[in-house]
Amino acid sequence: MRRIVVVGASLAGLRTAEALRAQGFAGELTLVGDEPHMPYDRPPLSKELRIAPLDVAEDLDARWLIGRRAVGLDIGRRTVALEGGDTAAYDEIGYDGLVIATGTAARQWPGQPLPQGVFTLRGLDDTLALRAELTEGRRLVVVGAGFLGSELAAAARELGLEVTLIEAAEQPLQRAAGSQVGAYVAELHRAAGIALHTGCTVREFRTAPGTDRIGSVTLDDGTSLPADLAVLALGAEPATGWLAGSGLRLGGGVHADAYLRVLRADGVPEPGIVAAGDVVNLPQPLAGGARLALGHWADAVEHAGTAAYSLLNPADPRPHQGIPSFWSDLHGVKFRSVGLPAAADEVRVVELDVASRRVEVTYHFRGRLVGALTARRTGRLAAYRQELAPRVGEFVN
Amino acid sequence: MQITVDMNLCESHGQCVFAAPEIFSFDDEDYLVYEATASDDLLAKAEKAAAVCPVRAIQVHAAAGQGAA
Ligand SMILES: Cc1cc2nc3c(=O)[nH]c(=O)nc-3n(C[C@H](O)[C@H](O)[C@H](O)COP(=O)(O)OP(=O)(O)OC[C@H]3O[C@@H](n4cnc5c(N)ncnc54)[C@H](O)[C@@H]3O)c2cc1C
Numbered sequence: 001m002r003r004i005v006v007v008g009a010s011l012a013g014l015r016t017a018e019a020l021r022a023q024g025f026a027g028e029l030t031l032v033g034d035e036p037h038m039p040y041d042r043p044p045l046s047k048e049l050r051i052a053p054l055d056v057a058e059d060l061d062a063r064w065l066i067g068r069r070a071v072g073l074d075i076g077r078r079t080v081a082l083e084g085g086d087t088a089a090y091d092e093i094g095y096d097g098l099v100i101a102t103g104t105a106a107r108q109w110p111g112q113p114l115p116q117g118v119f120t121l122r123g124l125d126d127t128l129a130l131r132a133e134l135t136e137g138r139r140l141v142v143v144g145a146g147f148l149g150s151e152l153a154a155a156a157r158e159l160g161l162e163v164t165l166i167e168a169a170e171q172p173l174q175r176a177a178g179s180q181v182g183a184y185v186a187e188l189h190r191a192a193g194i195a196l197h198t199g200c201t202v203r204e205f206r207t208a209p210g211t212d213r214i215g216s217v218t219l220d221d222g223t224s225l226p227a228d229l230a231v232l233a234l235g236a237e238p239a240t241g242w243l244a245g246s247g248l249r250l251g252g253g254v255h256a257d258a259y260l261r262v263l264r265a266d267g268v269p270e271p272g273i274v275a276a277g278d279v280v281n282l283p284q285p286l287a288g289g290a291r292l293a294l295g296h297w298a299d300a301v302e303h304a305g306t307a308a309y310s311l312l313n314p315a316d317p318r319p320h321q322g323i324p325s326f327w328s329d330l331h332g333v334k335f336r337s338v339g340l341p342a343a344a345d346e347v348r349v350v351e352l353d354v355a356s357r358r359v360e361v362t363y364h365f366r367g368r369l370v371g372a373l374t375a376r377r378t379g380r381l382a383a384y385r386q387e388l389a390p391r392v393g394e395f396v397n
Numbered sequence: 398m399q400i401t402v403d404m405n406l407c408e409s410h411g412q413c414v415f416a417a418p419e420i421f422s423f424d425d426e427d428y429l430v431y432e433a434t435a436s437d438d439l440l441a442k443a444e445k446a447a448a449v450c451p452v453r454a455i456q457v458h459a460a461a462g463q464g465a466a
């Protein structure tokens with residue numbers, strides 16, 4: 001293999017590139033990224049509105065095509081079409097090996113054109129734009145109380161804004177962590193002075209009279225909330241638009257097998273293409289092999305080693321055996337999780353105490369442990385992880 | 398092998414504990430405890446732990462003569 005192209009120059013792309021070098025790849029390595037920035041870390045964006053560059057291995061020896069967007073893939077000719085070059089409208093680069101690491105993008109509002117002052121948060125530029133608006137005393141409405149919306153609401157409240165958080169489900173984080181943890185987080189939000197509206201949705205964003213800027217948010221029950229700015233935290237969608245028509249199997253991400261080899265529409269791995277990070281839709285052993293794209297930082301890092309290995313050793317692939325894990329920091333509580341809390345049909349609370357900030361909750365599916373979530377009990381996670389470990393080897397595609 | 402963790406950086410993510418439980422663990426207040434000197438047999442695991450730490454708080458130095466990892 002002479003030329004490897006990595007599309008997506010963020011966490012998964014960078015770490016896969018580093019893993020390729022660490023595993024002995026000495027050929028030409030190119031990273032393509034559509035953001036006009038070198039790789040940076042996303043978790044601090046919603047927690048502290050802070051920009052933290054990712055460190056890049058000094059001896060990576062890669063060509064960086066930054067500010068260039070992949071707009072097409074031709075698996076027959078083994079080329080990627082790129083937009084944003086100096087000369088042509090677009091041009092092509094050839095590959096012998098391809099790493100798909102384009103991650104996800106913030107889900108957009110489906111309806112009306114939005115007034116000025118309504119933001120989404122996924123990248124560095126979003127954060128800079130938003131940060132400039134987050135000044136003390138302003139009224140912010142955050143739509144969506146998943147982890148990202150909850151973290152952002154907490155951070156903005158810390159900065160002294162008047163924050164309202166809107167959630168369609170009965171509790172924040174309900175889908176990700178269950179209603180008990182949701183109720184716990186609702187209590188943290190309210191204790192911090194955030195106005196939380198659950199079980200309701202937004203009908204309309206209205207402009208302030210005589211301007212094209214947001215003035216209020218109307219809820220489905222007719223309530224009107226005055227707002228100086230709003231953030232949509234509606235979840236993420238895999239960035240697979242550039243793969244449309246390529247012949248790869250798409251749907252909730254790019255489908256890969258347990259070796260992170262990318263599948264064609266006929267279900268057969270396409271030689272020379274692997275994927276890593278948030279963009280991957282992977283069979284999850286803990287969910288009985290059901291396909292899920294997860295969107296966790298640590299999973300992207302763990303994918304990197306497997307994806308690099310599968311690309312360099314096509315004759316001897318080894319399955320990915322990582323256990324999903326994520327974290328979130330909310331109002332000073334550091335939530336840490338392993339496994340798949342979202343796949344549970346039963347939640348068991350060991351400890352969920354607001355005063356001591358201690359959390360230990362386990363998640364089960366058909367009676368079997370599938371995940372755990374803790375705060376100030378992180379030591380316990382290692383044991384739960386141990387219990388899950390033998391099971392991730394069970395399912396080989 | 399020598400292991401150092403920058404405790405100013407460490408946020409108790411626990412990724413290192415998952416990668417190398419022989420070396421890293423937590424006390425009951427979620428503070429990281431670790432073996433500063435560990436057997437070279439664990440080098441690969443220690444390097445994995447350093448690689449998966451979200452804040453890159455971990456430094457691993459192989460025994461003298463083998464160069465820094
Ligand atoms: C605000 C925020 C907070 C988060 N906090 C946490 C947390 O606390 N814990 C946790 O576990 N996870 C968290 N995550 C998730 C974590 O950041 C992701 O799992 C991680 O970034 C995945 O890395 P990735 O490289 O797969 O995808 P991304 O980081 O999304 O990178 C994909 C890159 O590809 C680029 N790209 C997309 N399409 C193209 C194209 N056609 N051509 C070229 N380039 C393209 C994108 O612009 C982007 O730079 C958070 C995410 C966000 C947004």
Ligand code: SF4
Pocket residue numbers: 402406407408409410411412413414421429449450451452453454455
């Ligand atoms: S992985 Fe890093 S941040 Fe997490 S506990 Fe270990 S050293 Fe600390």
